[in-house]
Amino acid sequence: MICPHCSTAAKYEWKTTQAMKVDEEESKGTKIAYSTCPNCEEIVVYLQRGELEYDNIGMDYFEDIEWQKMIYPKKENFTNSDDIPKLYLEDYEESVKVLSASPKASAALSRRLLQNILREEYKIKEKTLVQEIQNFIELEGIPSHLTDAVDAVRNIGNLAAHPTKNKNTGEIVSVENGEAEWLIEVIEALFDFTFIQPLKLQRRRKELNLKLEQIGKPEMKKKE
Incomplete structure (x- = not known):
């Protein structure tokens, strides 16, 4: 995925918390998945939900994740x-x-x-x-x-x-x-x-040209 902090492509090694059940009958659960970006070392956190399964020593895991949402950093x-x-x-x-x-x-x-x-x-x-x-x-x-x-x-x-x-x-x-x-x-x-x-550069150019006009200097030349 692309790191939401440094905007570089990164391969994450995810860790998860113990599941919290939300539906006893259907064994639905939620977990927090978290990892750090290997490039900038900032943390990324997701909330996950899915159907809970258990291994031979009783540890829970998701057979399939139904949905997940980034909770840190907050997406704006x-x-x-x-x-x-x-x-x-x-x-x-x-x-x-x-x-x-x-x-x-x-x-x-x-x-x-x-x-x-x-x-x-x-x-x-x-x-x-x-x-x-x-x-x-x-x-x-x-x-x-x-x-x-x-x-x-x-x-x-x-x-x-x-x-x-x-x-x-x-x-x-x-x-x-x-x-x-x-x-x-x-x-x-x-x-x-x-x-x-x-568009940001275009607005900055207009601002600069206005200042140049005010002091009697020619506008910036555009590259052909």
């Missing part, structure tokens, strides 16, 4: 949401909203959103999302942290090996634990690079 909405086109922002917010209830639905929304951004903003249109991702990571001027993050999407749900998910990106299909969260993080990184940072 974009402070620059006005800079993101409404069409994309609506799909993103819906993907975040349904994450806890249905990671599969969230992942489907994020995959479709990723493809829409690549097609509309980067003019990349191929038969499959895998090929579109390949074209994107080969573009000049894309920072490595973003190409690495987008490239990793091809491994989510083993995308490259499943033609249905690869072509019909909006279809609801199974995903592994943590993959839906990763997709949302990739979308956020893409939003920042594609929309937020260029």
Whole structure:
């Protein structure tokens, strides 16, 4: 996953607390899962829920995690949401909203959103999302942290090996634990690079040119 602290891709070694039962009849339970980023050493904490199972010495574990939610660091909405086109922002917010209830639905929304951004903003249109991702990571001027993050999407749900998910990106299909969260993080990184940072630089340029005008100096020249 992408570390919510330092924004680098990291492989976590998760530890969990003892489960707390929430349904005696169906053996549902919740756990706290926690780990530290191997890059920045900051802690990440999730709340998990699932069907409890027990090993031969009585230790509990989840056969399948039904849902999980990051509880530290607390996830905040974009402070620059006005800079993101409404069409994309609506799909993103819906993907975040349904994450806890249905990671599969969230992942489907994020995959479709990723493809829409690549097609509309980067003019990349191929038969499959895998090929579109390949074209994107080969573009000049894309920072490595973003190409690495987008490239990793091809491994989510083993995308490259499943033609249905690869072509019909909006279809609801199974995903592994943590993959839906990763997709949302990739979308956020893409939003920042594609929309937020260029507009931030544009506003700073206007502010600087105004100051230059006030002291009688020429405006900054734009690169061709």
